[in-house]
Each structure stands twice: as C-alpha cells, then as structure tokens.
C-alpha cells in the first residue's frame with residue numbers, strides 16, 4: 007500500500023528582502039509539520055522558494071550594477087544557507103526564474119486565455135516617473151504624492167491583460183461556505199468573506215512598464231504580473247501540467263502557510279485562478295500573525311529586523327525553533343524579546359527538560375553502572391504515567407493537525423512535568439538506600455528513561471538535533487523518521503542491560519543579565535560603525551555650497567487636506583520666502599510664529615501638493631516627532647550660519 011501524501015508550502019519569499027525572523031517563523035512551522043507527518047507515515051512534499059521577478063528587483067539590480075538574475079542569485083543563497091542552519095527539511099526549493107516554472111506559468115496563462123477568462127484592456131493608475139511605479143489611490147500620500155519618493159504622481163494608462171476574476175465570485179463564496187477548513191483561523195475567514203461580498207474586481211495580470219518577468223505567450227511586450235507568476239509556483243513545483251509528473255499526486259496542497267498580509271492573494275486570487283484552470287483548490291490556507299521586536303514593528307527602516315543567523319549563533323538552533331512556536335499561538339501576533347527567549351530557555355529547556363534527562367541518567371550511572379535497568383515490579387503510578395503518555399500522543403496529534411504548535415508544546419511539557427513529578431514521588435534516591443527495594447528502583451528508573459525516550463519522539467519535529475542527542479544519550483539506534491511510528495509510540499521498548507551513552511547537559515542555563523548587557527554593547531558598537539562608515543567626509547568648499555540662513559517665521563498655516571504639511575512665511579532679512587514644511591504633526595501653526603529657525607536658503611524650489619516651497623527648515627527627528635532648530639532672538643534674519 008502506498009503512503010498517504012501530505013503537501014505543505016511556505017510562501018515564496020521576495021528576493022528584494024533579506025531573510026529575517028518572520029521568514030524563519032513561517033519556514034520552521036512548515037518544517038515541524040513536515041517532520042511530524044513524515045514520522046507518522048506520510049509521503050511528505052515540503053516546498054519553499056523565492057519570488058524573483060518584478061520592477062523592484064529590476065531597479066534594485068540596476069542600482070547595484072548587477073543583472074536582476076545576479077541579484078536574485080545572491081539573495082537566494084542567503085535563504086538557502088539559513089534554511090540549512092535552521093535544519094529545514096524542505097523537499098524542493100523553487101525559484102520563479104526556473105525554466106520549468108516559467109513554462110508552467112505560460113501554460114497557465116494560455117489555458118486561462120483559452121477558457122475566455124483573460125482579455126486585453128487598459129490599466130490605469132497613479133504613476134511616479136522617477137520610481138517607474140504605479141500606485142493605487144489609497145497608497146498615495148498627501149493628495150497625489152508617491153509614497154516612496156514623495157514626488158507628485160500622474161494618472162497614466164497602459165495596455166494590460168485582465169483576469170475575469172469577478173466571474174468566480176459566487177463560486178468562491180460557495181466554496182468557502184462549504185469548506186470551513188479552507189481559510190484558517192476562522193476570524194480571518196470572516197474578513198475574506200466580507201471582502202468578496204463587496205464585489206470582486208477583475209485583476210490586472212500583465213505589465214508593459216518593465217521587462218523583468220515571464221513574457222505573455224504570443225504577446226511578448228507584456229510580462230506576466232506577480233499574481234499569476236508567483237502563485238503558480240505551488241503547482242509548477244509539481245510539474246502539474248505534465249501528465250507524466252510523479253509529483254502531481256501531492257496536489258491539492260494540505261496547507262499553504264502564509265503571513266496574514268498575503269492571505270487575500272491566497273484565498274481570492276489563487277483559488278479563482280485555479281477555478282479558471284479547472285484545478286482543485288488547496289485544502290487549507292492558514293494565516294499566521296506577525297512578530298514585533300521588543301514591542302516595535304519590525305521594518306527595514308527601523309533596522310530592527312533581527313538576523314536569524316545571528317540569533318542561531320548566539321542561542322543555538324533548537325532554542326530558537328522552540329521559542330518561535332511556543333511563545334505565541336500560530337495565527338496571532340507575537341513579540342520577540344530577549345528576556346522572553348532567555349526565560350523560555352532557562353525554564354522550559356534547561357530546568358524542565360534538561361534536568362529531567364540529567365538526573366535520570368545520573369542515577370542510572372550511579373545505581374546501575376550506566377546499564378539500563380529492567381521493568382520488574384509494577385505499581386499503580388507507573389500505569390498512570392503510561393496512560394499520560396498515550397493521552398499526550400493523542401493531543402499532540404490533534405493540535406498539530408490544526409497547526410496549533412504552541413498547544414502541542416504545552417501538552418508535551420505537561421508530560422515533562424509529569425515525569426519530573428514521577429521521579430519526585432517515587433524518590434529513587436530513597437529506594438536506593440535499601441537493598442530490599444532494588445526491584446522497585448529498577449522499575450522506576452526504567453519507566454523514567456522510557457518516558458524520556460517517548461519525549462525524544464514528541465519533541466523531534468520541533469527540535470530535531472536535541473531529540474537525536476537525547477536518543478544518543480539513551481543509546482537508541484532506531485531512526486525516528488524511517489521507523490514505524492505506531493511501533494515507536496509503544497511504551498517499555500527500552501532494552502534492559504544495554505549501556506547508556508555519555509551524559510552531558512543539553513541546555514546550559516543562561517545568565518540573563520550578562521547576555522542582555524552583551525547584546526546592548528554589540529548593538530552600540532555596530533551602530534557606531536555604521537555611522538562612521540556611512541558618512542562620507544567632505545571638504546570646507548563642499549560644505550559652503552549649502553547656504554544656511556537664520557529666518558524668522560512670520561506666518562504659519564495648515565495646508566488643506568494634508569496632515570503633515572504647514573505653509574510658512576519666513577523673513578530671511580533681504581527677502582521673504584514661502585516654505586512648506588512637513589512638521590504639522592509636531593507643531594500647531596501658532597507655536598511656530600516668532601521663532602527664529604535655520605533655513606537652507608539655496609535649495610531648488612519645489613511644489614508640495616501644488617504649493618511652491620522655496621527652501622527648507624532644519625529640524626531633528628525624535629521618534630516620529632520633529633523639533634525645529636531654534637536660534638536665539640539676537641540672531642538677525644538673514645544671518646549666514648556656517
């Protein structure tokens with residue numbers, strides 16, 4: 007009989023970003039469920055990969071004087087290296103630049119076209135010429151400014167192919183209704199249903215404004231836009247349109263695991279495309295939450311996106327894998343803090359699990375010369391423990407099938423607690439004092455060791471290295487994934503008389519204060535180095551090309567329809583200037599009038615929201631507030647500052 011299949015995917019990660027803790031989170035979660043399914047007898051296909059096309063990559067490559075493919079190659083290597091360090095057991099790594107992927111995407115496009123679901127029309131949007139990017143109305147800042155460079159955008163049209171997504175609106179709603187597992191967690195399902203009920207618009211699926219992508223078949227001045235290109239990876243990795251492919255059997259996917267920000271693409275765009283293609287829909291799309299770092303949203307600009315490589319070096323792979331899945335329910339947002347991480351390591355890993363192993367094997371060494379004792383004299387408490395073990399297997403299975411990783415770990419740690427309590431209650435050290443109790447002592451230590459063997463199976467999907475280390479110390483040879491799980495799950499499988507391996511602590515305790523102090527110092531050093539390396543030295547003549555003058559603010563008023571801008575009239579001594587400044591969130595107009603401030607006087611005039619601005623007021627940024635540079639009253643307007 008062939009094994010049942012199980013197919014799980016991470017999103018493909020965009021190569022315009024480098025791997026951070028959010029990527030690690032998704033990928034570790036998929037790894038855990040993959041390992042669990044493999045050990046419980048499934049034929050697993052675990053897919054991850056990279057999304058490499060699009061205008062952002064084209065531009066980023068240009069800036070770095072690389073070809074887009076060269077840029078992608080370097081970032082892809084960083085992902086692959088990280089997955090190796092994190093012990094990720096993916097079966098395949100797909101890149102959207104793979105030839106086989108391109109072929110499948112073009113085939114999908116053609117099929118949708120042949121089904122009458124794709125038509126040529128015009129795409130209209132707000133275009134920023136310097137950024138070469140279209141923005142939607144809602145993305146624009148202050149009227150019609152580009153959210154990336156803040157310059158004015160213009161409404162532009164370009165020819166584009168469209169996917170007739172609205173055609174599938176009712177069919178999709180019906181599918182979601184009839185398949186409560188299709189979108190998880192349930193709270194997210196309601197959000198998506200509401201979105202669909204507002205009415206689906208047709209989707210622009212090609213662009214002519216950039217080149218870096220997969221050409222539209224039979225109309226090569228268009229490239230296929232991100233939706234069809236990226237989402238199709240889940241079936242192109244299986245060579246789905248090739249009827250001879252031996253990987254087709256994995257479809258439909260059991261889980262697409264995604265961040266909540268891309269849930270809509272996966273539960274609206276993707277299933278309607280599949281409907282058009284006549285391909286069955288994935289069973290479940292699961293949206294997990296986001297991580298903040300020490301209470302702050304992670305972002306490129308804040309520079310607080312923690313590098314997982316650094317974390318692994320500092321704390322080890324398994325503690326990081328454990329922490330990510332234990333700390334927060336999958337599906338909710340979580341906060342990463344060093345304090346919480348160190349606490350988990352010390353209490354759950356070093357104290358509860360590490361100590362259990364250490365004291366049990368320590369006693370086996372002391373009382374039985376390191377040889378596994380025998381199960382000789384049963385007591386009620388042993389039977390209770392075996393019952394607890396069976397219950398734990400059942401609840402872990404149920405939780406993992408729901409991707410409730412933290413609940414599975416809570417169950418496992420209840421068993422850790424039960425085993426520690428078993429030892430406290432049976433008190434082998436007391437039994438050892440009397441030869442009469444020898445049989446009972448053997449039984450107790452045998453039972454405790456067998457419980458630890460069971461734990462090694464349960465924690466294996468989460469912390470594979472640790473599980474194998476525990477098995478080495480217990481001197482067990484059987485591989486975890488390739489054995490019959492139902493056999494391995496049985497109790498009393500340890501072989502009496504065998505010698506145990508070398509006993510060493512698996513998780514040393516960490517000194518919280520010392521580590522946090524070290525991290526702070528490292529950050530400071532790095533920050534200083536960054537500052538030094540970033541700022542280029544200039545000579546005096548260079549500096550003098552910037553003309554800074556003292557200016558007295560005569561008038562100030564809010565710019566209508568703008569939250570950020572203030573229009574100022576400033577006396578520069580021999581002339582009066584109008585300057586628009588983005589400080590409305592930090593000052594009311596009245597606060598500013600009468601202040602003498604520093605003004606860059608020879609800045610080229612520019613229009614902000616249609617209003618002429620002739621200069622710039624210098625200000626410091628404190629968090630998200632601005633503080634203008636104020637000069638003493640005795641400084642006359644027009645005074646040169648140098």
Ligand SMILES: [Zn+2]
Nearest residue numbers: 134137152155
């Ligand atoms: Zn722009």
